[in-house]
Amino acid sequence: MSGASSVEELENIIRRAGFVDVSVKEKPVSKEYEEKWGRSLSVGQYIMSSTITARKPE
Amino acid sequence: MPEIHDQVRKDYQKILLDPSNSLVTDTNTADTMSASVGYTAEELALVPAEANLGLGCGNPLIAADLQPGEVVIDLGSGAGLDCFLAGVKIGRRGRAIGVDMTPEMLSKARDIAKKNRIRNVEFRLGEIENLPAADNCADVCISNCVINLSDNKPRVYREIFRVLKPGGRLSICDIVIMKELPEEMQDNPDMHSC
Numbered sequence: 001m002s003g004a005s006s007v008e009e010l011e012n013i014i015r016r017a018g019f020v021d022v023s024v025k026e027k028p029v030s031k032e033y034e035e036k037w038g039r040s041l042s043v044g045q046y047i048m049s050s051t052i053t054a055r056k057p058e
Numbered sequence: 059m060p061e062i063h064d065q066v067r068k069d070y071q072k073i074l075l076d077p078s079n080s081l082v083t084d085t086n087t088a089d090t091m092s093a094s095v096g097y098t099a100e101e102l103a104l105v106p107a108e109a110n111l112g113l114g115c116g117n118p119l120i121a122a123d124l125q126p127g128e129v130v131i132d133l134g135s136g137a138g139l140d141c142f143l144a145g146v147k148i149g150r151r152g153r154a155i156g157v158d159m160t161p162e163m164l165s166k167a168r169d170i171a172k173k174n175r176i177r178n179v180e181f182r183l184g185e186i187e188n189l190p191a192a193d194n195c196a197d198v199c200i201s202n203c204v205i206n207l208s209d210n211k212p213r214v215y216r217e218i219f220r221v222l223k224p225g226g227r228l229s230i231c232d233i234v235i236m237k238e239l240p241e242e243m244q245d246n247p248d249m250h251s252c
Contacts, residue, residue: 003208006234013211013212018219049232051120052228
């Protein structure tokens with residue numbers, strides 16, 4: 001997770017790749033996820049889970 | 059950077075080869091983890107249980123809206139959970155292609171497919187920065203908590219663009235940073251793999 005990007009960076013990367021209708025919707029990571037991957041470092045205050053959709057133009 | 063790839067590959071090899079070091083705790087089984095990030099019990103019942111290692115951070119199949127006959131590529135397919143679920147949705151005329159750079163994950167996924175006679179799903183060794191797929195071959199690309207591990211995300215998204223057909227779509231679940239990680243987390247190699 002330490003290599004993750006911000007929402008703005010991600011949107012820029014995806015648009016520059018040529019995609020349209022780019023959407024990044026974030027939500028808090030689950031408690032189970034934070035417990036499993038966070039290694040007791042309260043990572044939930046730094047990261048969120050996102051669903052990213054986009055379309056390649058016709 | 060090859061070092062990042064090597065670190066990620068080793069981390070995921072450990073998950074398969076040394077369960078005592080696995081990040082699946084006693085209280086958080088793979089099913090519990092998967093339910094917490096958006097998979098229903100009904101979905102998980104449709105695919106071989108051993109394909110679910112509880113490693114995702116979301117359910118990319120929801121927004122993917124897969125249709126019968128579609129070709130879908132999964133970047134970082136692991137033991138194949140999302141590919142096998144995709145296979146159910148796309149049916150016999152469709153094709154799901156999982157790409158993973160960890161040989162042990164690939165072997166596991168292929169064994170599961172063979173054992174369960176799943177014929178519309180295949181797994182290819184490769185990196186998400188250099189997808190082993192032709193131009194304009196896929197209707198959909200999915201990925202689950204993998205692209206954040208790449209040190210060349212622009213390249214990954216250019217590759218997704220390349221392999222998608224015109225009009226094709228991506229549906230990706232991934233981790234995003236909301237505020238800068240403290241140095242101790244940034245410098246900790248254990249915090250890279252997700």
